[in-house]
Amino acid sequence: MVSKVIKNFSDLKKSNLEKGSIEDFLFAYLKLNETSFGNGETDFSSIERQYFDEFSNILFISKLYDIERPKSITYQLLKIKSLFYFFYKKHKYIVDEFYTQNNILDPDIWFSEILIFLSNQNLSKISYVSVTNSNLKNYFNKILINNHLDKETSLETIKRNPIFQINDNYLILDWNFFFIGFYYKVNFDLLTIYNKKIKKISYPDYKSIMSKKISEEILFRYIIRKIAPPLKNHISLVFDSEQQGFPDCYLRVGNKVYVIEFKDYNIEDKVLESYDLSLIKKQLDDKFVSKGVNQLSKFIKTFSSSENIFDLKISAIKQKLEFIPIIVVSEDFFSLPSFENYLSKRFAEISTFTDKKVNGLVVISVNEILNFLMSKVDANFFKLIHEYSKNKKSKIRQKTSLFKFPDFKHKNEHGKENLEKLLIDIFKDFPVTDNPSILNSNKNKN
Incomplete structure (x- = not known):
C-alpha cells in the first residue's frame, strides 16, 4: 500500500489536512523526494555535475514558492506608489483620469485605506473579510474570481483574480495572489488610459518601458539612495x-x-x-x-x-x-x-x-x-x-x-x-497628487 502511495501520490487529489498531521508530513516528504530525485519529466543528465546541487535545490523550492513567497506590504506599496508617481510626473492627466474613473477624491487617503486594510489582516492564511469602504470595495469587485467561473480557470486567472465573493463578504484566496492581482489591475487600468490618451501600445512593450522607467529609474535608485x-x-x-x-x-x-x-x-x-x-x-x-x-x-x-x-x-x-x-x-x-x-x-x-x-x-x-x-x-x-x-x-x-x-x-x-x-517617507517622496494629504497633515502638526 505504502509503495503504491509513493509511486502515485502526484495523481491523488489534495485534501484539506490539519496542520501538523501525519498526512502533512507524508505529503511534504513525498514532494521533497520527487523534487530531489525527479519525476518522469526530469532529466538530471541535462545539468552539468558541478551545478547539480544548486538546481536540485531550486527545483524543490520552486514547487513551494507560491505558498512560501514573502508577503511584504511595504514593497507592494512602494511598487504602486512608484507606478503612480511616474504617471503623475510624466502624464498627470492619466492619473487624474484614473482617480475620476474610480471615484478617488484623495489618492493619499485611498492608499492609506489599502495599507490599513492589509495591516489588519492575518496574511499567513486564507481570510474571510468584510469590506465597508467604497473605494476598496470597488477595486475588490474588479478582481473577483466569481467573474471567471463560467469557464475553465487557470492558475494565472486565479493570480489575477484572487478574491471570492460570498454575499457581501470576501474570501481572500491567497495573499500573494492578492498583491499580484491588485497591482496588475491598477497597472492594467493605467495602460488602458495610456492607450486612449497617448498611443496604442502592446502590453509587452508597455511592460518593458515600465521596467526601465519605473522599476529601475525610480524604485531601484530610491532604495539604493536610502541604503547608501x-x-x-x-x-x-x-x-x-x-x-x-x-x-x-x-x-x-x-x-x-x-x-x-x-x-x-x-x-x-x-x-x-x-x-x-x-x-x-x-x-x-x-x-x-x-x-x-x-x-x-x-x-x-x-x-x-x-x-x-x-x-x-x-x-x-x-x-x-x-x-x-x-x-x-x-x-x-x-x-x-x-x-x-x-x-x-x-x-x-x-x-x-x-x-x-x-x-x-x-x-x-x-x-x-x-x-x-x-x-x-x-x-x-x-x-x-x-x-x-x-x-x-x-x-x-x-x-x-x-x-x-x-x-x-x-x-x-x-x-x-x-x-x-519608511512608510511615511514613501508617501512623502512619491507624491501622486497636487495636494498630498500626508504633507498637509504634517504641516498642521508643526
Whole structure:
C-alpha cells in the first residue's frame, strides 16, 4: 500500500489536512523526494555535475514558492506608489483620469485605506473579510474570481483574480495572489488610459518601458539612495553615464567599488511548475548570466581609474581598489541562496582578473533591502555586504537531503518606528497628487 502511495501520490487529489498531521508530513516528504530525485519529466543528465546541487535545490523550492513567497506590504506599496508617481510626473492627466474613473477624491487617503486594510489582516492564511469602504470595495469587485467561473480557470486567472465573493463578504484566496492581482489591475487600468490618451501600445512593450522607467529609474535608485552612506569626499554614487557597458549603479566607498546590476524579472509559472532542469537553467542563463553576470565582469575587467570620467575623486585613492559585484533582483525567488551560488560559480568561470581584487558575487532582492531598512539593527549595509562578499564559501554541506548554501539575509525583527518612518517617507517622496494629504497633515502638526 505504502509503495503504491509513493509511486502515485502526484495523481491523488489534495485534501484539506490539519496542520501538523501525519498526512502533512507524508505529503511534504513525498514532494521533497520527487523534487530531489525527479519525476518522469526530469532529466538530471541535462545539468552539468558541478551545478547539480544548486538546481536540485531550486527545483524543490520552486514547487513551494507560491505558498512560501514573502508577503511584504511595504514593497507592494512602494511598487504602486512608484507606478503612480511616474504617471503623475510624466502624464498627470492619466492619473487624474484614473482617480475620476474610480471615484478617488484623495489618492493619499485611498492608499492609506489599502495599507490599513492589509495591516489588519492575518496574511499567513486564507481570510474571510468584510469590506465597508467604497473605494476598496470597488477595486475588490474588479478582481473577483466569481467573474471567471463560467469557464475553465487557470492558475494565472486565479493570480489575477484572487478574491471570492460570498454575499457581501470576501474570501481572500491567497495573499500573494492578492498583491499580484491588485497591482496588475491598477497597472492594467493605467495602460488602458495610456492607450486612449497617448498611443496604442502592446502590453509587452508597455511592460518593458515600465521596467526601465519605473522599476529601475525610480524604485531601484530610491532604495539604493536610502541604503547608501551619506555622500562625502571619499564616496561616489553614479547611476547614469555615457560610457558603454556602464552598470545600473556604481558606488565607491573609499577603495571599495560596488558594481550593481538591477534585474526586474518575474518568475514565470512555467518555470515554477516545470521539472525540466534544462528549461529552468536556460531561463536563468538568459536573464541573469548573459545580461547580468557578463555585464558585471566586462565592466570590472575594463575599468581604469585613470581613464574614467564619472568618478574624478578616485585619483586620490592610494589603496588598491576592491570590487564587489552585486545583482539586485525585484523577485525574491531569484535571490535564493542556491541560485546565488550558481551565479557565483558562473561569475568565477567567466571572469579572470589578473590585476584587480574582485570578491564573490552577491545576489539580493529589493524586499531584503527594505527589510534591512526597517530592521532594529543599526549597521552599515554595504559594510555587511562587503564582509559577506569577501568571505563567501562555495557551499556548506549539512546532514540533509539538500545542500545548504551560504546566505546573506538580515533576519532581525522590524522596529515599529523604522517601519512607520519608511512608510511615511514613501508617501512623502512619491507624491501622486497636487495636494498630498500626508504633507498637509504634517504641516498642521508643526
